[in-house]
Amino acid sequence: MHQVLPHEPEKQASLGPGNLLTTEFLESLYRGLDRAPRAVLLPENVLACTSDLLAWWTPPRRHPMFFSEGAEDRQAINGATFPHPALVWKVQRGGLFLRALDISARPKPETKLMVAPYWNTAVDSGDVCEGDMRRPKHTDIATILEWEEGFFNSLFTHPSGIGKLTSHPGGFIGLWTELANKEQFPSRYLVPCGQTLQQFVLGR
Numbered sequence: 001m002h003q004v005l006p007h008e009p010e011k012q013a014s015l016g017p018g019n020l021l022t023t024e025f026l027e028s029l030y031r032g033l034d035r036a037p038r039a040v041l042l043p044e045n046v047l048a049c050t051s052d053l054l055a056w057w058t059p060p061r062r063h064p065m066f067f068s069e070g071a072e073d074r075q076a077i078n079g080a081t082f083p084h085p086a087l088v089w090k091v092q093r094g095g096l097f098l099r100a101l102d103i104s105a106r107p108k109p110e111t112k113l114m115v116a117p118y119w120n121t122a123v124d125s126g127d128v129c130e131g132d133m134r135r136p137k138h139t140d141i142a143t144i145l146e147w148e149e150g151f152f153n154s155l156f157t158h159p160s161g162i163g164k165l166t167s168h169p170g171g172f173i174g175l176w177t178e179l180a181n182k183e184q185f186p187s188r189y190l191v192p193c194g195q196t197l198q199q200f201v202l203g204r
Helices: 023-033 072-077 141-152 171-179 197-202
Strands: 002-005 014-018 046-049 053-058 061-064 081-084 086-092 095-101 112-115 192-196
Touching: 046 141, 046 197, 053 141, 053 197, 072 171, 081 171, 086 141, 086 197, 095 141, 192 197
Parallel strands: none
Antiparallel strands: 002 014, 046 053, 053 086, 061 081, 086 095, 095 112, 112 192
């Protein structure tokens, strides 16, 4: 432990010689930092929650999507409203991960997940390349909607990594061109990702 020595005119402050910490000091520090965690009521859509991880699921919904400038086919559907599958979201250490569900029901640990059919989302891990995405400063129950809106309101710009995002014969653009302004996402176009919910949450 070092005392901060006051600075002289035109000089920066400096640290004095170090002194060993005492057991009494460490015990008082521990008592000062020890706080009972505040109880939080978990919504039904939350699947897992720790100090550095939050996982939840959302049922199918309709939401606009926005695409970066490029070929005419993506510009033709830019800003349209699309049906989306049920999704499983995970935020861990500030990073967003995403998988899809082929059923509209709360998943169980053994539920097999599907690849989230979106650009900017890695097929193998579900890791979302956030790009221009507006993300919350904190990760807790109160910021779930901010994560969802930040994802859907960002620009979808490119495939992330190697692998199939969808089984649609027209690929990614073909899928979303067909679904523009439709009501329901057809689960037949989802691709298995080789993970169960438990594996996804645990990062395996």
